[in-house]
Amino acid sequence: MYRKISYFLWLLLLTLHANAQQKPKFTISGYVTEKGSGELLPGASIAIPALKTGTVTNNYGFFSLTVPSDSIELLVSYVGYAPRAFRFLLTTDKTLDVELEDNKQLQEVVISAQKSYQKISEQTRMSTIEIPVHQIKEIPALLGEKDVLKVIQLLPGVQKGGEGNSGLYVRGGGPDQNLIILDDATVYNAFHLFGFFSLFNGDALKSVELTKGGFPARYGGRLSSVLEMQMKDGDKEEIHGEAGIGILSSRLVLEGPIIKKKSSFLVSGRRTYFDILTRPLMPAEGTVGYYFYDLNAKANYELDEKNRFFLSGYLGRDRFYLKSKDGAGNSNNAGISWGNATGTLRWNHLFNPRLFANTSLVFSNYDFGISAESEIDNSKFLLSYSSGIRDISIKYDLDYRPNPRHTIRSGVHLINHVFTPSAIVLKDDFSGLDQQKKNQISSFENAVYVEDDLKLGTRWKMNGGLRLSHFKAQTKNYFRAEPRLSVLYQLKSDLAAKGSFATMNQYIHMISNTGIGLPTDLWVPSSDVLKPQNSWQIAGGLAKDLVEKELLISVEGYYKESKNVIAYKEGASFVELEFDGSGNLQDNYNWEENITSGRGWSYGAEFLIQKKSGKFSGWIGYTLSWTQLQFDELNFGRKFYAKYDRRHDISLVGIWKIQEMKKEQNGVTLSGTWVYGTGNAITLPISDYNAPTHNPGRNAAEQFYNYNLVSQYTDRGAFRMAAYHRMDIGLQVTKQFEKYQRTFEFSVYNLYNRMNPFFYYIAYSNSFSGNSTRVLKQVSLFPLIPSVSYHIKF
């Protein structure tokens, strides 16, 4: 099947390519940047209406368009920026670097009738949503902490795990099935504070795009989604900065030129200060504290017209600690710490106006550590446990645009994963124990791909491709072919029907039995026993643009089947440090024995109306979906609804610019969100009874039985928690001063104080007669929470 599809695709590509080569043409190429800062703009639209052709800039702001020699009128547009038109006679290859001006800077300028709008009905890709970063900053958030992942959760097809949780559940997939990429680097644990906040605060980001299906061949390694984020490059003209003070944290962004117009930098930092504020309240003999921080940095250098270099990195860490000391000098220190570090060195090289290359050298590390240290009567005890994953990878991607009908991309990705499921150090002066054990697994994940974005006649467009992936696990090599296809048929100039098919493989797995983004979640590789996860997905839908209203409407249906998805076996618990009966640390945590593989089915429909810019912007999203799982070793082999199976999911997001900011006038923006989701499917005990074990030994004559109380449960996932709904509002008041701009932001999380369930537990209720009965209680995390924050921009 795969072979036939691949053969067909190649034949089609070769035929079309040959036809397209018949006429001599010239190439217009260049970069689209933001005027003033020189920031490269990915996804900007370049169109030649007379020829009914066009293209978009790639991730590095580069475009290339090869057209016949003629008098050309070329339009360049990008959401939130004033479009520009160029007229010239094309008689030779032409380099055209375009600067677009941010609409905010054009306060008195009346923007022409030409809308700065990229039509969804012309994009071959489906199941892809791009969120303008300025919208992320305007949407109200818990404690004022702007959070990309929380905004992504508001999109159709994406569900959140629970109250406050930043984890993403895309089209029925688990949170480990999302490929989260920051400047080409994979981020493994994208959460702070046990999932309540994500690593990405938006200040340092340039673009955010989520792909839920119809994956192009350049993406791979996860089953459910790709969330690609790019950091800003930094202003090449002037030094600028932003600073913010909130209830939970403060942050600072600084950007500016290193060499004017050639090189720039950006540095962004954020830190919480809960631990600092509470320190004076702690008793002298002991302290408890928690903090997290993020640090983003990026620099770029334009060597010449053909070569650009980018160096970017992220460093973030959470730390929870307990310290105590008594008057006799005895001390106890314990802590949990986890964090990510990524680094990316990229080289953009232009071979010729039609062929662009990017080479990335990427480092990514996630580690989790726990330590306990004590000193009692001069006897020291130390126990430390750590786990993590470290990647070093090379990516080489080519972007070839031979003519307007083809955009061909191909590349090679090589990744070396080093997993550390457990590393333990134990030293005890008292017992003389001194043990160090480290369990590491090295694996290689590789892929090659080719894809073509091609136009077939005036109505058909297609993105077809093939990805060949490989994973080396212990003694086994896994090879997989992953055909991808997206098709568009233009019904009208602003209405298109779309369809897609994609297969995906996932070679690394996250073991988690909480689903709430705890740092104890463990990444492990496929092995000889544990097979790669695999899925295929088909999707179909309609996309409609209302150009004058700058609205896009999308309706999609999807069906996805997954194999070898993993789950904890029944009764299996967290990662535990266990000693054997001899008091020795166990060699390692045997994760393979605690997990089981099964199948998954997800299907549903998604509806989206989105308005990305204008006085009133936002979106309405609705998802109707079903997600079921089946494991031979769970629920007695019967199918069950996944914990995050959500029949209905609604999100309303509105951003209303009540008053534009002018020299003598405050800018006022009111924003609000409302979300509704069917409750999670959970398992509850319904009765208990005494159950024996049979003793077959010497006392069998009396058949002595060991009795214990056990629970009878509902079928797995058969009980629904109460529905989740919440409204948040925010008000931003911005004023421009001579040298800086300041913004006060007031927001209210959970405006009508809905007590949404975080989890349920069984408690006792005492009656007047003294009898106690068992009842179901819920724990809610966040009531109505007002917050205020202050930002300046200079």
Place this chain on the structure above:
Amino acid sequence: MKIKLYTLALFAWIGLSSCEKLVTNIDPPKTEKKLVLFTFLSPEEKIRVDLSWSRPVFGSGSSSDIVYEPGAEVVLSSSEGLVDTLVFDEIKQYYYSSKGSLIKPGVTYTVSAKKGAVQVKGSTTIPVNPIPLSLVDYQRVYDPNSGTRIRIKSEWKDPGNEVYYYRTYNEFTFISDFSGDTTAYELCGKYLQNTGKEGETLVNTCESYDNSWQGSTKTWIGAYLLTCDKAYYEYHRRRENYYGDDPFSEPFPQYSNVEGGLGVVASFRKSFKLVSLQ
């Protein structure tokens, strides 16, 4: 020392800022109390049927006391009809057959219990042959931190023509030098099946603390090999790994093959080997 302790501390810390309330906007899952029937039938043992009641979680209190049902009609039958009507032992609190051992290899038995309008039943087919242990051996291992441990190895030949379920069970047996009484207590054992090893010689080892000196110079390892039906294997495997409702682990539903109620009707054959401890 477990990570769980730290995680619990963290959750407790988070919990300080949370709020809780009685769930009133949805109904907790409801169930009626059910008859719970347990029996493990074998030609090698006397017939015993335990009958009690389950307690619905919501709306009742919690207690570890067993709510026995002494007044039910408990019947053992086979395809040939009624085998026996069992009687309740008021002291031992279970039903037994006054006719002694009636269980025959290869026969399918049904055990049913009726109390008023409530009726439950379950069936099991007795394994035909006990499979003998071909070898039982032991080894003592000394560790300076924890003292002496005993490692026991059992071997037997799997017949291989179908799925077989096994249980190994080893106990320490001694005759007291003071009283002359014989006593036994469990050392270790495992549950396993022959999948992937059909027809092979199966080897099982287990380990336990060695407390073999119990004021006795006459000590043995009593090694048992049970050839079980699937119900016996599935029920015990889950039951032995059940550690209560741990909020950080996946729920562990218990196996039941009793229609209309809970519990299990299972069967086994048993072989035995006694090894003298030096």
